[in-house]
Amino acid sequence: MAQIALIAQPTFIAITTGRGKHHLQELSYARKKVSLPLLVGSRKMEKGPLFVSSNSGGERSRSVTVKVSEGGAISLPHGWPPQKKGSEDQIEGINRMKSSNRFxxxxxxxxxxxxxxxxxxxxxxxxxxxxxxxxxxxxxxxxxxxxxxxxxxxxxxxxxxxxxxxxxxxxxxxxxxxxxxxxxxxxxxxxxxxxxxxxxxxxxxxxxxxxxxxxxxxxxxxxxxxxxxxxxxxxxxxxxxxxxxxxxxxxxxxxxxxxxxxxxxxxxxxxxxxxxxxxxxxxxxxxxxxxxxxxxxxxxxxxxxxxxxxxxxxxxxxxxxxxxxxxxxxxxxxxxxxxxxxxxxxxxxxxxxxxxxxxxxxxxxxxxxxxxxxxxxxxxxxxxxxxxxxxxxxxxxxxxxx
Structure with missing residues (x-):
């Protein structure tokens, strides 16, 4: 079980191992930590390099390379994944819409x-x-x-x-x-x-x-x-x-x-x-x-x-x-x-x-x-x-x- 420090708005993250296998994981709630089970098929991913990419908001895919430590902790670089302009306003609008629907x-x-x-x-x-x-x-x-x-x-x-x-x-x-x-x-x-x-x-x-x-x-x-x-x-x-x-x-x-x-x-x-x-x-x-x-x-x-x-x-x-x-x-x-x-x-x-x-x-x-x-x-x-x-x-x- 690895820890990912979230520093941006919710997005789908494609996590790819060195062997080319990957899966999608939705990261939720910005600026919080979540536990992410890093699995490849039915096996846990071993310690080593990770290639993490994002293609949120229709922008061109960007990738970074991170290391998995002995404890399995993963830290994403500052400013990644890319944040779509105006996303906070959009989320606020969605929250207002949910509140209106509830009412x-x-x-x-x-x-x-x-x-x-x-x-x-x-x-x-x-x-x-x-x-x-x-x-x-x-x-x-x-x-x-x-x-x-x-x-x-x-x-x-x-x-x-x-x-x-x-x-x-x-x-x-x-x-x-x-x-x-x-x-x-x-x-x-x-x-x-x-x-x-x-x-x-x-x-x-x-x-x-x-x-x-x-x-x-x-x-x-x-x-x-x-x-x-x-x-x-x-x-x-x-x-x-x-x-x-x-x-x-x-x-x-x-x-x-x-x-x-x-x-x-x-x-x-x-x-x-x-x-x-x-x-x-x-x-x-x-x-x-x-x-x-x-x-x-x-x-x-x-x-x-x-x-x-x-x-x-x-x-x-x-x-x-x-x-x-x-x-x-x-x-x-x-x-x-x-x-x-x-x-x-x-x-x-x-x-x-x-x-x-x-x-x-x-x-x-x-x-x-x-x-x-x-x-x-x-x-x-x-x-x-x-x-x-x-x-x-x-x-x-x-x-x-x-």
Missing amino acids: FTVALVAAWYSSNIGVLLLNKYLLSNYGFKYPIFLTMCHMTACSLFSYVAIAWMKLVPLQTIRSRVQFFKISALSLVFCVSVVFGNISLRYLPVSFNQAIGATTPFFTAVFAYLMTFKREAWLTYLTLVPVVTGVIIASGGEPSFHLFGFIICVAATGARALKSVLQGILLSSEGEKLNSMNLLLYMAPMAVVFLLPATLIMEDNVVGITLALARDDSKIIWYLLFNSSLAYFVNLTNFLVTKHTSALTLQVLGNAKGAVAVVVSILIFRNPVSVTGMMGYSLTVFGVILYSEAKKRSK
């Missing part, structure tokens, strides 16, 4: 958290506290906003390239996904009428369990036994939380479980139906096609199951105009949830996204308790904590099994 990522995650938690809390307020008891119509408002904003973002603003539907079969596959997606969102909104947000999130955290079940039933895909073992605390935690939930409502619980199962089914179906390279769509383009289809599915359901909801909404608006602004803001947030989720996925790793997603549920629970003051028990919080811990273990097991 952008943090702001993006904050926007993702805010939009997710915001739309969840506003749904709860409208459907439960405010008394707007029309979850299907509310979901249709969300999907209408997603349709309009998706078209603007992709067709006009060119945030992502437009991907077209290539066949009738692909169209029907997206329609099936849209139907399952509608069920998951509508059922989730219905459950908020009967359950507090904290318990709703505890049940929603069991999505990995349903995903594993549907993946096995539909694709016969088996996970490692350790992965299945981590699902035990996920389910056990919800059972404990259910027993300790002061505001437990059986119908709301069943509907929330159905919503969680539908959400998992949609993710499995998406992997099956849009698995070929010609049919894969990024999440923004998928939303562009799914949202209008969802409106088509939700419109007759709204007219049949929520009779005269438009007239009732207009009557409410005459008494309190804030309901219109609530609906518009809530619908816009629903699109922003999808947009920020796409951007966070793009700018972070899959592991980071999993960790952030787990933490997001816990933050939503705390915020909802502070805002709505719903009663919680120690048993319920212990159950939810166990579920989140199980989800973290599940994510880790999935990562190791790949």
Whole structure:
């Protein structure tokens, strides 16, 4: 192991022995010492002359000859390797760019958290506290906003390239996904009428369990036994939380479980139906096609199951105009949830996204308790904590099994 005293900016150094063999080594951090293993093939280089050359910044290669001492220490001559003019400014600019990118990522995650938690809390307020008891119509408002904003973002603003539907079969596959997606969102909104947000999130955290079940039933895909073992605390935690939930409502619980199962089914179906390279769509383009289809599915359901909801909404608006602004803001947030989720996925790793997603549920629970003051028990919080811990273990097991 030889010591090289670095006296210039980072560069790639070609170190050549007297026998003509060489390798490249990147030297990092100017004015510091690093340990450099001098290897030729699998053998350490013996004491003797070294020919060290640099070709940094596109300049003509320059070489110097140095000696390796008994202790293996190498000292480069003063002023070598050649320093490209302006390199310190360039490095400072790169550091500023990295700092700016880090700030952008943090702001993006904050926007993702805010939009997710915001739309969840506003749904709860409208459907439960405010008394707007029309979850299907509310979901249709969300999907209408997603349709309009998706078209603007992709067709006009060119945030992502437009991907077209290539066949009738692909169209029907997206329609099936849209139907399952509608069920998951509508059922989730219905459950908020009967359950507090904290318990709703505890049940929603069991999505990995349903995903594993549907993946096995539909694709016969088996996970490692350790992965299945981590699902035990996920389910056990919800059972404990259910027993300790002061505001437990059986119908709301069943509907929330159905919503969680539908959400998992949609993710499995998406992997099956849009698995070929010609049919894969990024999440923004998928939303562009799914949202209008969802409106088509939700419109007759709204007219049949929520009779005269438009007239009732207009009557409410005459008494309190804030309901219109609530609906518009809530619908816009629903699109922003999808947009920020796409951007966070793009700018972070899959592991980071999993960790952030787990933490997001816990933050939503705390915020909802502070805002709505719903009663919680120690048993319920212990159950939810166990579920989140199980989800973290599940994510880790999935990562190791790949």
